[in-house]
Amino acid sequence: EVLAVRDDAIIATGRSDYPNQVNNVLGFPFIFRGALDVRATGINADMMLAATHALAELARQQVPDTVRGAYEGSEMSFGKDYLIPKPFDHRVLFHVAPAVAKAAMETGLARLTLDLDEYEEQLRASLGPGREVMRWMTARARRDSAKIVFPEGHNDTVIQAAARMMEDGICEPILLGRPSRVQEKAELLGVNLKGVEIVHPAACTDKRYEFAQTLFKRRARRGLTLAEAQWDLYKPIYFAASMLEAGEADxxxxxxxxxxxxxxxxxxxVVGREDGIARVSGLYMLxxxxxxxxxxxxxTVNIDPDAETLRDIALQTASFVQDLGIRPRVAMVSFSNFASSVHEESRQMATAVELVRAANPELEIDGEMQADTAIDEVKLREVYPFTHLSGPANVLIFSRLSAANVAYKLLDQLGGADVIGPVLLGMAKPVHILQRGCDVEDVLNLATVAAVDWQARSAHI
Ligand SMILES: CC(C)(COP(=O)(O)OP(=O)(O)OC[C@H]1O[C@@H](n2cnc3c(N)ncnc32)[C@H](O)[C@@H]1OP(=O)(O)O)[C@@H](O)C(=O)NCCC(=O)NCCS
Incomplete structure (x- = not known):
């Protein structure tokens, strides 16, 4: 009724079917969280005001896809229809609770003093196990800033993620694209690309020529002509890979x-495989x-691997896990337990186990075994006491791409897993490939993985 007479009216009510729902859930849980975490003796006006300011500030920030997804169709940028965060925006926890805790400490009601940055990180981690993994990966990525090139610099999700990377200090993103168009899109999306390098391959004639020469040299005996190489370099993916190859990106x-x-x-x-690696492969963390x-x-990569490829996949994955500071226990998984069902596929997995042992006798590996055996400590110990695994496997190598791909996707959708990846293993330099149409959070996670990958390699040099 009000809108019928004043279209500039700002309306906020308790109703969930109208914009600006003023819901208790935005206030009480997080005011109490902050107050309890500093063992406050009470709740004063300063603490409530701090919560209010935190909500007001959050409403002005860009809304992540995870929240957008939950509120399809509603306005999500600051304005008269979006003055207050949505009730189920998970970010409210780590915005409001630290603000309340800080106010309690400043006004003498707190009996505990917290390091607020650390507290905020703890709250973020409490939201899910995947966030905890990304928390320490992010902390590691921040130690040294990697230059990461994104060939799809015009993509809205990439632009939003690039702004976040700069803001969070995860890396220095380089976006490929026409600068005026990228900036225009950033403005429309309401994000700030200050400090983000934008490179326009079409305008870099000399560079394109130089990169085409290098590609031609590399692939002349694999059927590539110079004219084709020059044509390829107009494609952002070839230009970005060439920047990486030439050391202009990390x-x-x-x-x-x-x-x-x-x-x-x-x-x-363009980039190729690491020396001594026959096949690249991909992994997910769950x-x-x-x-x-x-x-x-x-x-992600090898559709129907043979025993040698399976050996390489196991060795590369184990080495990645070790680089994270985790001791790998590898299970080669298939449809049978230690020859309970003899078939070419199960035999191949058992052969791969032997090949891995020959290559790295120190590595804990066993199989072939079924997936439930691999992760069930009691079953392993009681039914297969001869196993070489000292505990349930934490690394599962699958006999075929279809099995691995289906398994992680089902666990993601139905099994409550937070999945991180895909991490590409065995490339000569850090290259990581996004899933088509993924969201801002996925891009940020993979950029973080890429930055950590670059750091780990630099440390090995
Ligand atoms: C990886 C993949 C693209 C390679 O395709 P392909 O048709 O076998 O590759 P090509 O014949 O075009 O080979 C291109 C080059 O890559 C090399 N190559 C192919 N697979 C490779 C691997 N796993 N590791 C390292 N190099 C590989 C080839 O040897 C070839 O090198 P060369 O040209 O220098 O001789 C293919 O195996 C594939 O599509 N995998 C499944 C990907 C997928 O759909 N994943 C699921 C979704 S996440």
Whole structure:
């Protein structure tokens, strides 16, 4: 009724079917969280005002896709229809509770003094096991800033993620694209790209020529002509991979607008595999509440691996896990337990176990075994006491791409896992490939993985 007479009226009510729902859930839980965490003796006006200011500030921030997804169709940028965060915006926890805790400490009601940055991090971690993994990866990425090139610099999600990377100090993103168009899009999205380098390949004639020469040299005996190489360099993915190859970027993250093979092939052609690695492969990290982090491979590259490829997948994955400071216990998983069902596929897994042992006798590995055996400590100990695993496996290597890919996707959708990845293993330089159409959080996570990958390699040099 009010809107019928005044279209500039700002309306906020308790109703969930109108914009600006003023819901208790935005206030009480987080005021109490902050107050309890500093063991406050009471709640004063300063603490309530601090909560109010925190909500007002949050309403002005960009809304992540995870929240947008939950409120499809509603306005989500600061304005008359979005004055207050949505009731189920998970960010309210780590915005409001630290503000309340701070006010309690400043006004003498707190009996505990907290380091507020650390407290905020703890609150973020409490939201889910995947966030905990990303928390320490992010802290590691921040130690030294990697330059990460994104060929899909015009993509809205990439632009939003790039702004967050700068803000959070995860890396220095380089976006490929026409600068005026990228900036225009950033403005429309309401994000600030200050400090983000934007490179326009079409305008870099000399560079394109130089990169085409290098690609031609590399692939002349694989059927590529110079004219084709020059043509390829107009494609952002080739230009970005060439920047990485030439040392103008430390890592590349790509693939949000393409299929996985469409992104991987150019990367293999320009950057190639690490010395001594025959096949690259991909893994996912799966985080479940209250249990150890799991690693699944190969979830992305080798469709029908032979025993040698399976050996390489196991060795690369184990080495990645070790670099994270975790001791790998590897299970080669298939449909049978230690030859309970003899078939070419199960035999191949058992052969791969022997090959891995020959290559790295120190590594804990066993199989073939079924997936439930691999992760069930009691079953392993009681039914298969001869196993070489000292505990349930934390690394699962699957016999085929379809099994690995289906397993992680179902656990993501139905099993309550937070999945992180895909991490590409075995490339000569850090290249990581996004799933087509993924969200801002996924881009941030993979950029963080790429930055940590670059740091780990720099440390090995
Ligand atoms: C990875 C993939 C793209 C390679 O395709 P392909 O048709 O076998 O590759 P090509 O014949 O075009 O080979 C391109 C180059 O990459 C190399 N290559 C292919 N697979 C490789 C691997 N796993 N590791 C390292 N190099 C590989 C080839 O040897 C070739 O090198 P060369 O040209 O220097 O001789 C293909 O295996 C694939 O599509 N995998 C599944 C990807 C997928 O759909 N994943 C699921 C979604 S996440």
């Amino acid at each position: 890592a590349m993250v790509a693939g949000i607008e393409a299929s996985y093979p469409e992104t991987l092939r150019p990367a293999l052609q 985080a479940f509440p209250g249990r150890e982090l799991l690693f699944f491979a190969d979830t």
